Amino acid sequence: MGCASIAEINADIWHLSSINAETVLQGYGTVQINRSVDKNSMQVGGVVFENGVGTHADSIIVLDLDGNAEFVWGKVGVDDEVKAGRGSVKFKIINADDETLLWESSSMTSGMNAEAFKVKLNNIKKLYLIVTDDGDGIACDHADWLDVKIQYNGNPPQSVSCNMNVETKHVQWRFFGVPGSKLRQTGMGKASNGDIEALITFPHRDETSFLMSPNLKIMQGDGSYNLELIFEGAKIDRLSDNVTQYVYRLEDPVYHITVNLIVTAYREEDVFTSQIQIVNNGDTGIVVLDRDSAFVALPAEPVYITSFNGNGANEFTGITEDKMPRGIVRHQVAGTDRTAVPDYPGVFLSFGIPAQEDKGMVFAAAIAWSGSWQYQITRLPDERIFFSGGVLEDPIKLYPGQTYISPEVVMTWSDNGKGQATRNFHRYMRHYGIPNGYAERPVVFNSWQGVLFDFDEEKILRMMDGAAAVGAEIFVLDDGWFGNEYPRNSDSAGLGDWQVNTKKLPGGIENLIREAHQRGLKFGLWVEPEMVNPASNLYKAHPEWVMMIPGRKTFSGRNQYLLDLSRAEVEEFVFQAVSNILRSNPGIDYIKWDHNGYGMNPGAAHLGDNQGALSDKHNQAYYRIMDRLRKTYPHVMFQLCASGGCRIDFGAMKYHEEFWASDETNGILRIPIQWGISHFMPANTMASHINMYGDGDFKLRADVAMTGRLGIELNPELLDENDIKSIKQGVVAYKELRPLLHSADLYRGRSPFDSKITEYTFVSPDKTGAVFFVFKSNVGAVSEIIKMKGLNSDFNYSLTEINADEKPRFEPTVLSGRELMEKGIKFEFPDKESSVVVMVRRSII
Ligand code: DGJ
16 A cells, blocks of 8 residues: 555645654544555445545544645545435635635435535645534544646645644643644643634634633734744654643734643543743833633533532632533632632543542642732633643743743543543642652641640740640740740730841750750741741831732731732841751751731732732742742641641642641531542641540541541640550551551442541552541441442452441451442441541461
């Protein structure tokens, strides 16, 4: 066949059957030369054709004509190998130079006679031959190009590849395009039913702007919003065996703007990140408005949107699932510096059916940004679905030569429900999204809920004794240790004055570190360096460092103001404040970085008429500070805290090993909070502390804490011997389970939102071990069949109860993975809130 294709090229007639088959993109199978897609002889409307190309919708053939071609002609039709009446398609011939439609067939199905065409091609450089599904889904669309010829002068036409797909192990995000034309995408996950030529990389104000709201909107120097992006080429970098980065360069030749779409694929995790870079190469300033980091075409199916909202002390407890209406659904948080409340910058979309844990197509995304954000789901009248997201569109100025780079949006696709999407995120986070994702996390003892601001050195040393006695590995001194002229004895003074309070702690931090070490504990310290109390030396010296608009009253949450990190001197101050503490106390191994207010009535005089850049500049400065601190003090762990979990986003987490999930620490009330967070964040990032608030026993509190990074936060002096025994036992159990829990795949079972029972199975990647947790709410005694998940059906497993109550819940036993997952086992639960933890080990018996 290969020889035949060369022989068939006449002096000035070129046959489509001489194309290089590898260059063709199509929805099913591979392109066939002189055969139908199912490799039969080509037959349309009962007529056999010797010569042609058999494809399947959606398909695209790109021909490089170099301006040498005069005519293309031939016939098209659906092959008779498909049952008559099936396979509805349209054939299209498009001038790729300006994307004009040169010819379009009627809607064709099998059994119809071949349709003839002849099209003039004067000076066209690139040509698309496209077949699209015509409304009945991409099935049986066996589309034949028959006897297609091109008359040319000079060099013959050549078929060129336009495949620009980005791939992970199980997922494709499909792009196509040839330099000099538009970059297109046909979507992520399951093949899209949309017209292949109508899906652009991301909508902007060009000739397709009628399609939907723009994801990239720029006001040019002349006041116009027009932008026309031509694909100039792609650069592909293999960053490692697992990570490949694709940079698609798009240029506006009139306004001299370059837009780079940067997509990074994490193969094993099935995760893509997307961001854009805008370069102003022109000689006038522009204003960048909408600047989404990602725009993704998704399957044209009914969509269910799972969104997450909450507030300080009940973070993530508002999980709602809404059926997508026609139009646009938009979620956002404005403001400058708090991302995770009241709405979360992450979403799960389920296609066809409401989201299930273990089955169904799910797309999930999270915006890696700690300032204002938005995401949108768009459903067009023709049922096409798109996701887009990034920062909020506050206008920012970009002067000639300047570059803007957006944050990343992190996305994954699952064919196995929400659970798989979660596991993809968790693996991505541990490998790439947090520092030291696989290093062992210490058991933290934190002083806050035990003593609040009310302590002195003696009290802290007694607390350290208690911490060591229950098995903690690091003691963290929380708020209240600093400020002399304005002592930090309440939340109304001291923030900004990062000197130790010598009255409370005469031996300084140094002595506390020594004392901690003597008890076998490491030492950590609380800071809140992005904030200032009006009652502080810092504020008296620099009132202008507060983020505010001159003349406008600035409100403050918790008696404090947000410092304006967009000012270089403030950025430097914050870095130095923390750096001084760490430099002069090299024994500090852990910093709890808190953030209890937010920029209200925000503004920054020094930004002049570029106020829209404030959130960007402020948060980029926060990232730079963290980056410098991490590089200067690589041994220090940084916990992220913002009145609990108000800033748990994928952007901030690049600089923090863990976060304080919530100030709600009552065991049973923590369960729904941690359930919500578990959709995005792995267990080792989620600080979860045993404390004394509310009802419930210490066993249950310890078991809840084990599903995150366990810690303790109470006053040991208020505990009796039994309590101490119970906490100690929980800590011992956790230390045994920790290596598995913090590298495991999480399988969620029944949810605390719609059941009295909550179930988690943490399974080791090789499925030889698992830890199973069940929590029962306070609803009276029940006996329940409990099924595990994620095990290997063919393995046998031995089951042992861990951290058991006085009365163990079941006898050790050996069962197969199949039995545990399909039949389950029966647990008796007492008439109170209760929990069971089961160690599941592969047994060779
Ligand atoms: C809010 C945090 O969530 C608490 O854990 C504690 O650190 C306080 N701030 C201290 O002011």
